[in-house]
Amino acid sequence: MSDDFIGGSKDGTHIFDDFHSNSAITTGLVGNLNWDMTTIAHASTPSFVASPNGVLRLAAAAASGDGEALTLKADGVVLVGDGQVFRCRVRYPNSVTTGVVRNSLTGNNFRIGFGNLVTAVEHSVGVFLSSDAGVLTWTCANTTTDVTGTVTGIPTLTGGTTMVLDKWHDLELRLTETNVVGAPYKISCLVDGYPAGEIVTAVLAANETMEFSIVHYQDSGAIAHFDIDYYEAWIPRFG
DSSP: OOOTTOOOTTTEEEEEEOSOSOSOGGGSEETTTTEEEEEESSOOEEEEEOOSSOEEEEEEOSSTTOEEEEESSTTOBOOOSSOOEEEEEEEOOSEEETTEEOOOSTTEEEEEEEESOOSSSOOSSEEEEEEETTEEEEEEEOSSOEEEEEOOOOTTSBTTTBOOTTOOEEEEEEEEEEOTTSSEEEEEEEETTEEEEEEEOOOOOTTOOBEEEEEEEESSSSOEEEEEEEEEEEEEOOO
8 A cells, every 4th residue: 555645744643553562561551652551341461473564462351342442642632634544454363373263253343543432332532443243334423423434345355344354454544625623524445455435524523532542342252353463544734
């Protein structure tokens, strides 16, 4: 994918984590950026997977609703104007221990992008991608309403909609144009480089706060694993 949205430091803020960094993950500070980790319900175990590029594995414990949320500074992000981009590379791994299949799509869920909650409940403010057992959607939400698009027609997904177990998928959101209250208006989604659709919305205001956010949880009552290769966001400077 092109990096042409990234300018210099005078042009905007570039957030990037390749998860090829600290090993003291049990401190609750994760990755190059020292993400704060909040446990959802019971203990969850993050780990780094050996890789040329760095991979973070999040493992939700075995009770329904278990998981973890990674965030940077609380209430640290507002989306003013347009031109923001978010993208990541993610996978549901299949064989987590050698020769033993321990993972599935069933009940294995995540939300990633910009959001305001560290629970299994959907963000009440934010712009984010979601997976419900591998079925992909993207959402723009404020405190009173939200608008959601459903990923369809992607040839690298099962049925055009659903992630494939043990396959990496590239996810991207592009925020363009400006609504009447000064926040992004059009949100386009790409999956594995293919256009997945767009939503047009005026629900987000330029003063609503959120965080850079990764949330993973399960609602199947079985241990669930989720891998992140990288997290990246670009937010232009305004004013």
